[in-house]
Amino acid sequence: METGHSDREAEKNEATRRALAQADAGLFISDEAVKAWAASLGTDHPLPLPEPGQ
16 A cells, blocks of 8 residues: 555645635635736736735
């Protein structure tokens, strides 16, 4: 059995658990905020990097 594979799976599972906990706590950046920020890049007035909760 390949231990590297199970280690990677365990890391992915833990990262998923952390991400879900952060989303449940409202610690995420909305799709709308990311799209607005990305659309502003390269303009005369780029928006600041979005923060969680926007």
